[in-house]
Amino acid sequence: xxxxxxxxxxxxxxxxxxxxxxxxxxxxxxxxxxxxxxxxxxxxxxxxxxxxxxxxxxxxxxxxxxxxxxxxxxxxxxxxxxxxxxxxxxxxxxxxxxxxxxxxxxxxxxxxxxxxxxxxxxxxxxxxxxxxxxxxxxxxxxxxxxxxxxxxxxx
Numbered sequence: 001x002x003x004x005x006x007x008x009x010x011x012x013x014x015x016x017x018x019x020x021x022x023x024x025x026x027x028x029x030x031x032x033x034x035x036x037x038x039x040x041x042x043x044x045x046x047x048x049x050x051x052x053x054x055x056x057x058x059x060x061x062x063x064x065x066x067x068x069x070x071x072x073x074x075x076x077x078x079x080x081x082x083x084x085x086x087x088x089x090x091x092x093x094x095x096x097x098x099x100x101x102x103x104x105x106x107x108x109x110x111x112x113x114x115x116x117x118x119x120x121x122x123x124x125x126x127x128x129x130x131x132x133x134x135x136x137x138x139x140x141x142x143x144x145x146x147x148x149x150x151x152x153x154x155x
Contacts, residue, residue, distance in 0.1 A: 067092040084108075084116060109137035 060079045061067040071078040071092040077099070083090035086106040091099045108118050120135035123142070133140040 064092070068096055072096065081116075106137070 057074045057076045058070050058078055060081050061070050062081050064080050064082065067078045067080045071094050075094050077091040077093050080090050080092060080098075083100075086108055087103045089101045091101075093099060106119060108116050111117050117135050119133075119137070121133050121140075123131050124134050126132045126141065131142045
């Protein structure tokens with residue numbers, strides 16, 4: 001020491017006495033604090049990934065914001081149901097851009113409950129013996145006898 005000046009080390013220990021123990025004490029205290037803290041485990045963003053199972057990707061979501069979040073999370077495009085029409089389908093891509101498939105004719109219609117149904121013109125025999133389209137907005141039916149073919153559309 002020089003002329004009444006005391007040299008104080010880290011933590012109040014005088015330099016030379018106990019200063020060599022300070023790093024060991026700091027490590028032990030830090031380890032005790034880290035070990036005593038509870039650890040929270042985050043749930044995965046995409047459901048079904050936990051426990052090693054992967055759920056099928058979501059194909060249709062009601063609104064645009066939900067579709068954007070879902071498409072980004074699953075890395076696959078998602079249809080936006082609120083932007084659907086009789087002749088178009090709008091998708092959100094994983095990068096956030098939108099893609100619309102536009103058709104020249106209707107590909108779907110809303111049924112009496114307001115739910116979208118795809119048009120299916122494949123024919124099936126009805127209980128009355130007539131031939132009907134499986135799914136058509138006008139209830140398309142075809143009846144025939146000999147050379148005369150009659151097409152009835154109701155609605």
